[in-house]
Amino acid sequence: MSADLGSGAVDAVVLDIEGTTSATGFVVDVMYPYARERFGPLLGERSHEAVVARAVAQVREEIGEPDADAVRIEKVLGAWIDEDRKATPLKALQGVVWAEGFARGDLVAPFFDDVVPRLRSWYAAGIRLYVYSSGSVAAQRAWFTHSAHGPLTDLVSGWYDTENAGPKQDPGSYRAITAAIGVPPGRTVFLSDRLGELNAAREAGWRTVGVRRAGEPYFADGVGGHPEVGSFDEVGLVTS
Missing domain, CATH: 1.10.720.60 (Transcription Termination Factor Rho, Rna-binding Domain; Chain A, Domain 1)
Structure with missing residues (x-):
């Protein structure tokens, strides 16, 4: 299974956390x-x-x-x-x-094994990485700072939550992020495990990838008509 994102170049990837980069169970x-x-x-x-x-x-x-x-x-x-x-x-x-x-040191953030190597390769290729999670920006920064793979904050260009962007199932939130990062929506890819979020991002003009990992809470819901992967290794991105 792999995501067909077409041939258009990608300048930015926006990441959900729970169920996408990391296990919801933690x-x-x-x-x-x-x-x-x-x-x-x-x-x-x-x-x-x-x-x-x-x-x-x-x-x-x-x-x-x-x-x-x-x-x-x-x-x-x-x-x-x-x-x-x-x-x-x-x-x-x-x-x-x-x-x-x-x-x-009470908490150490886990990431799925396929995630961090792919984030590093995208970053090295010049793709800007952003996080958009329902968890607060403070929690996001702490998660990426104190990961099991060491500090990862240098890979991330910006952080968005429900306060500085808006609800994750509202297309307006994605438009607000587009305005903030200055990347055209058609050159921005959103990775999430939740159909409602993917639909909202697509309505805002973003390209989308549904991440389905067995055992995660929204696995059975599917990702509708969005390109679907079970691992970040299956996400093929074309850079400028």
């Missing part, structure tokens, strides 16, 4: 519990910090409870984790906790 089984255990102290002891205060205000606004205390906020965050809700304030607070966990 996020769900390791990182979610790690953050959940640390939300209480974070909210109780560091509410004065700008990132924490902003996220708390966003949670209060979203649930319509302007006076919600730290205990209530923690409960809401836990419920959102259980729902796998892609809420921006949840991702922001997870990002704070995860970045510190990676820096301490």
